[in-house]
Amino acid sequence: AENAAIDNNTHPAAWTYQNIDYMRSQLKRMGFSYDWDREIATCTPEYYRWEQWLFLRMYEKGMAYRKESFVNWCESCQTVLANEQVENGLCWRCGKEVRQKKLRQWFFKITDFAEELLVYCDRLPGWPEKVITMQKNWIGKSIGAEIRFPVEGSEKSISVFTTRQDTLFGATFMCLAPEHPMTLELSRGTPREGDVDRFVERMSRLDRSDKAVELYEKEGVFIGAWCINPLSGRRIPIFTANFALMEYGTGAVMSVPAHDQRDLDFARKYDLDVIVVVSPKDQDLDEKTMTEAFTGEGIMVNSGFFNGMESKKALEEIAAYLEEKGIGKKTVRFRLRDWGISRQRYWGAPIPMIFCNTCGIVPVRDEDLPIILPEEANLLEGGKSPLPVLDSFLKTSCPKCGNPDARRETDTMDTFVESSWYFERYCSPRCNSGMFEKKDVDYWMPVDQYIGGIEHAILHLLYSRYYTRVLNAFGLVECKEPFTRLLTQGMVCKETTSCPRHGFLFPGETRTEEENRICTKCGSNLILGRVEKMSKSKKNVIDPNTLLDKYGADTTRLFCLFAAPPERDLEWSEQGVEGGFRFINRLWRLTSGWIRHIRDVNPYTGSATELEGEVRTLYKKIHQTIAKVTQDIEERFHFNTAISAVMELVNAMSGIKPDPEEPEKRAVMRFALETVVTLLSPIVPHVAEELWETLGKGESILLTGWPSYRRDALDQDDLLVVVQVNGKLRSRFSIASDAGDEEIKARAMDDERVKGFIGKNPVKKVILVKKKLVNIVI
C-alpha cells in the first residue's frame, strides 16, 4: 500500500492530483492511516486479517510452506540483505562482511503454477511484448532429462538435470554445489576431506550472487570420489564447484567440457579430459587445443551406437533410451523458484504461525486473527525488526495444547503479498466478512487497464498473476488473470547530489554559489552523481508544488503529458513548461476574441463539400484532429502527440479572422472551439470547464460526450505526391485526390526537375506507392 499510494518513482503523468491533502483523504477513505511525519503507512487491521486468513488456507493446502535456504546475512545488523544491498561482499549499511546463512523461511509454491503462468503469457495481448518476453524468460521452461550417475563403490547415485543429454557421452566430470549434501558425505574419510571442508566453508562465507563473484574464476576441488557415466561407462571424478547452484536443477551438473564454455574453462584449469561428441559440419575440433566450446548442432561422434546421428535427433533418442533403461527420464524444469515471503522486518503483515515445544508449528486459529503489529515497538538500529525481542508480541500460548510457553513467528510477509491483491480489495473496500465480496470482484475484475512502472515487469506482475490464480483455485474469484491491458511507464530520472558529510541531499538542500553547488547545511562542495531513477532513498526527487504554485495544475498537467510518451524513460527538466502556459493563454485569448461573433451561432456539423476555401480546410482539419487525438489517447496513451495535434488545430484557427458576411465561417469556428475545449478537457480540466462556460454552456463539460468525427471529412482535397529518382527525393507536386495511378505516374515522368535527373538514362522501373510516392529507377 505504501508503494501503491505514494511513490515518487512514478511518471509525472501520474500526478493527476498531486496534492498531499487530497492523497491523505483518499488514503483515509480507503481505510489506511498515514503518518506523514514518520513516513509510515500502515494497513488497516482488516487487510491483515484477510491476508493472514488466506495464508492459513494456503498452509492447509501445502501452498505455503517453511523451508531452509541460504540468504545473505549481515551478522552485525542481524538482517537479511537483498543482492543489491551487498557491495563487494560487504553490507551497504555497516560495511561489514556478509556471509551465507541457512535460514528457515516461509515460501509460496508459485512453481505449482509455472506452466499455467507461462502458457497464459500468450493470452495477454494487451500487454507489451517486452514484458511478456521478460516473464517467459523468468519462468524459464527448459525441457531435458534427469540422469542418474551411480557413485563408484556405493549404492548411491547422483541425479543431474541437463538440457543437453545428447552430449552425455562427453561428460568427463561432475560438479556438485558446495551446499549439496553429498559433497561432504562423499568426501568424508578420503584424503580430500580437509580440502573439501575448507572449500565449502569458504564458499559459505562468500556472497555467491554478487556480481563481483562473477568476475572470480570458476573454481572447485576434487572431493575424492568417482561416479560412472551411465552411457559410456567412463569413471569420472566428482568435484564441488562454486558455479554449481543448489537452487537450480538438482544441485549437480554433469560437465561436458567440449560443448559448454564454463565446463571447458574448468577442465583446462584442472587438466581434465575433453571429449568431443558433437562434430560441427564445417570445422574440426581438436580436443587438446580447443579454447571455445562448440554449443551448436552437428553430427554425433564418440557416442557409441548414436554415432552418425544428427545431434538434434540424438536429443530425443538419448532421452528415450535413458528412460527405457531406467537410468533417467525426460524432465521439464523451470527457472522459476518458489516465492520466499518471509521478511525479518517490522513492517508487514505478521505470518500467523506459532511455535510450540510439544506440537511444533501450529497455525493461529481463524478467530484469533488479525495478528497485528504492536504499536509500542521501536524500530531498532539498522532496520532490525523489534518483534523477536518484544515479549508482548512474541509470547503466546499454543492454540492446540494450551502450552503457555509458545512463541509467535516474528517474520512478516513481503509487501509484494499485499500488492498482489489490493486491486481485488479495491473492488470491495468495505467488506468485513471476507477478503472481499465475490460478486463485486467478479463484476469489476479483471482490471481493464493497469498502469505501473517498468521496474515491476517481472516481480510484482508475476506475483499478482500468481496470487489471482490462488484466489481462483479457492473459488474466491472467477478470473484467472488480473490485468487485461498493461501500460508500463518509463522511469523519471534525475541526477543525484550528495554532500561528503550529510549524504544524499534533496534539491532544496543545495544551492549554487560562484558556480559551485554546495550543501546548505555545511557549505561543502557537492558530489554530483549519475542520473538515476527518482527515489526516496537517493533524494533525487522534485516537488511538483513549485510548478503548481507558479503555473497552476492545468499547465503542470499539460507540460508533464506533453514532455514524452508515458512508456519512455525521462530525465527530469522543467524546460518547456513555458510553452504549455503560453498555449493555454493563446487558446483563452482566441476564445475571448471570437465569442462575440459566435455567441448565438450553432456549430456547423454538416458535410465538408458545402464549404469552400480556408473554412473548408479548417473544417477538415477539425475532423482530422478529433480522429488523431482519439486514436492517440485511446490506443496508445500518447498524450504528447494528441496535444501536438490540438496545438496544430489552434494554430490553424488563429489564422482565421472574423467576417460578419460569412455565417459558415462563424458556425465552423464555433464547432472548432467547442471541439478543442472538449478534446483538451481530460488534460486541462479546469481551463476547459471555464472556457465551456464562456461558450455559453450551462452544463459541466464533464457531462458532454467525446466528439466524433465524420469519415467523409477526413480526406484531403489534394494529394501531395513525392517523386524520387533512384530513391532520392527530387521533386513533389500536388494533384487532385481522385487522380489514378497512371495519371500520377505520367505527371511524375513529365516533371521538369525529374527529367533533368533522368537525363538520357533509360528508365528501368517505376515504383508507385498509392497516393504518396513515385520512385523512378534509372
Added chain:
RNA sequence: GCGAGAGUGGCGGAACUGGGAGACGCACUGGACUUAGGAUCCAGCUCUGGAAACAGAGUGGGAGUUCGAAUCUCCCCUCUCGCACCA
C-alpha cells in the same frame, strides 16, 4: 555475466505497418508593436558549401537486405531497467 529496452537538431520529442527525416514545443536569432518587454504577433532555425537557387551529407558506429532503411538482419559502442553464474 544473463534477460529486456533505449540511442533522432542546442533541448524534449514526431515519423503507427519499410516510402517526404526533424511534426509540435522549448531555447536561440532577426523583425513588428511598444516608455519598456520577462506580454503578444511575424519570420528564421540539422550540418557543410552557396548571396540565393540549389547541391552534398545526415537518425550512436560499422556492414548487409531493398527500387527505397530512423524503421528489417548481423557485429560493435553507450545508457537504463530487472536479475538467481540456470547446467
